[in-house]
């Protein structure tokens with residue numbers, strides 16, 4: 449099968465037309481006519497992922513995050529992005545990125561998070577202005593009302609994360625929860641306006657935590673941690689579409705953040 453046919457199926461599911469304008473999705477490295485030997489799914493493209501692709505005889509990496517985001521003027525070994533792209537080209541590895549096509553998907557990144565947290569009646573937090581079936585984040589209700597500390601423990605278990613940063617607890621029960629995988633500080637106001645008791649996201653800065661304004665508990669679970677199940681989402685879809693084709697979930701953990 450050629451990459452073009454493969455991409456056609458991905459496009460039917462998560463069209464690049466629904467990605468954000470700032471994004472860089474689609475085929476990032478490679479030739480549409482390349483015959484695929486196997487596809488490996490990862491959250492990020494790194495040199496280690498390329499090594500894993502080579503070892504597992506996959507010449508296509510389906511990456512959630514795009515390795516090239518704002519353009520490259522040189523492809524040398526100067527930065528990790530250049531090194532990774534160079535290594536992919538030298539080894540005939542193609543790279544396809546999905547990113548915000550799946551962030552904005554009704555059953556995408558944030559649906560997966562709401563599923564992990566067993567949220568009921570969940571809907572899109574920030575619907576797209578032209579198409580309200582797609583959009584950023586999700587909001588829904590827990591199956592049972594929880595004390596704040598119990599809720600934090602619940603997140604740790606369900607989202608497989610040991611470290612959580614959060615704003616001051618408000619001594620209120622948690623019922624309504626907003627989520628946005630990845631960098632979600634831009635949606636704090638949306639979560640408050642829609643009466644969420646808690647907002648789970650990542651990459652919150654010091655001053656963002658003040659924005660809770662004693663109205664909501666802001667919870668930063670880590671960027672990688674918030675999006676880690678996206679790999680499974682992509683994998684499950686592609687395995688169903690191509691049951692007889694080698695589609696592998698990468699085993700390399702690409703999280704660049706370490707905890708001590």
Ligand SMILES: [Zn+2]
Pocket residue numbers: 513629630631671675
């Ligand atoms: Zn992300």
